[in-house]
Amino acid sequence: MAISDISHRKRYLAEGNVYLPHIAVIEKIIEETPGVLTFHFNFKDDKLKDEFTFESGQFGEYSIFGVGEAPFCISSSPTRRDHLEFAVQRAGRVTNALHRLGVGAEIGFRGPFGNSFPLDFLQGKNLVFVAGGIGLAPLRSLIWNVIDNRDKYENIDIIYGARSPLDLCFKYDLDAWEQDKTVKMTTTVDRGDDSWKGNVGFVPSITEQVAPSAKNAVAIVCGPPVMIRFTFPVLEKLGFTPEQMITTLEKRMKCGIGKCGRCNIGDIYVCRDGPVFSYAQIQGFLSSEY
Numbered sequence: 129m130a131i132s133d134i135s136h137r138k139r140y141l142a143e144g145n146v147y148l149p150h151i152a153v154i155e156k157i158i159e160e161t162p163g164v165l166t167f168h169f170n171f172k173d174d175k176l177k178d179e180f181t182f183e184s185g186q187f188g189e190y191s192i193f194g195v196g197e198a199p200f201c202i203s204s205s206p207t208r209r210d211h212l213e214f215a216v217q218r219a220g221r222v223t224n225a226l227h228r229l230g231v232g233a234e235i236g237f238r239g240p241f242g243n244s245f246p247l248d249f250l251q252g253k254n255l256v257f258v259a260g261g262i263g264l265a266p267l268r269s270l271i272w273n274v275i276d277n278r279d280k281y282e283n284i285d286i287i288y289g290a291r292s293p294l295d296l297c298f299k300y301d302l303d304a305w306e307q308d309k310t311v312k313m314t315t316t317v318d319r320g321d322d323s324w325k326g327n328v329g330f331v332p333s334i335t336e337q338v339a340p341s342a343k344n345a346v347a348i349v350c351g352p353p354v355m356i357r358f359t360f361p362v363l364e365k366l367g368f369t370p371e372q373m374i375t376t377l378e379k380r381m382k383c384g385i386g387k388c389g390r391c392n393i394g395d396i397y398v399c400r401d402g403p404v405f406s407y408a409q410i411q412g413f414l415s416s417e418y
């Protein structure tokens with residue numbers, strides 16, 4: 129099965145109005161970096177809390193009443209259903225307002241939207257995760273999903289980088305994956321500091337050094353556009369074909385359901401056709417538009 133067979137796997141939250149947000153309550157806030165927070169939340173409605181399902185890779189529209197809404201991936205794994213998580217980098221009006229929220233605050237949630245990572249395509253394969261900065265958010269949903277079903281997958285390589293040690297997100301996950309003997313974890317920073325003893329170098333160069341084998345493997349890549357653009361050629365050099373490379377894009381999304389036309393890249397809508405794509409699907413316009 130090719131990944132292109134797996135798009136359009138959408139599951140809307142309810143039969144009813146997709147514009148209607150469901151009320152959720154913030155239960156915990158983690159400061160990942162000075163500009164990034166992770167929010168743990170649950171739905172106020174107990175029935176919805178029990179019945180809500182999603183798949184790794186899908187996203188939601190999160191709203192603050194009176195301010196606006198913005199899309200973020202669900203960064204927790206569907207295999208861990210005590211609560212849901214999303215991570216937010218402070219960047220504009222809605223994200224600033226989200227950063228001002230405290231535990232107990234109510235937000236709106238619409239979703240889940242979009243397609244998901246193709247678990248059936250990934251099963252039985254060696255998986256190579258390559259992430260930069262907050263781009264680890266959607267991948268960590270899949271990484272935990274895979275770890276929680278460890279016997280279905282072969283080797284797991286994780287290569288993760290950030291600008292500096294302070295900018296590394298999800299440090300508790302990085303620690304857990306370091307400890308996991310079934311995972312090969314490589315962490316790097318663009319610029320070290322006095323306390324940093326690990327790798328220093330950009331994610332694409334470190335990927336080239338780690339040199340994961342392309343044999344029976346799939347690489348799943350997410351990070352800043354420039355990182356994605358330079359990582360794919362490295363993976364190609366290592367023997368990965370465009371069908372063996374997957375990414376998830378976030379671009380100017382607003383409505384999340386293919387109505388506003390804000391998220392197009394080339395002739396695709398990220399919200400409607402993605403956000404998960406194989407490199408084969410997007411390589412034609414990646415360099416010019418993303």
Ligand code: FES
Nearest residue numbers: 382384388389399
């Ligand atoms: S976000 Fe509106 S069309 Fe994609």
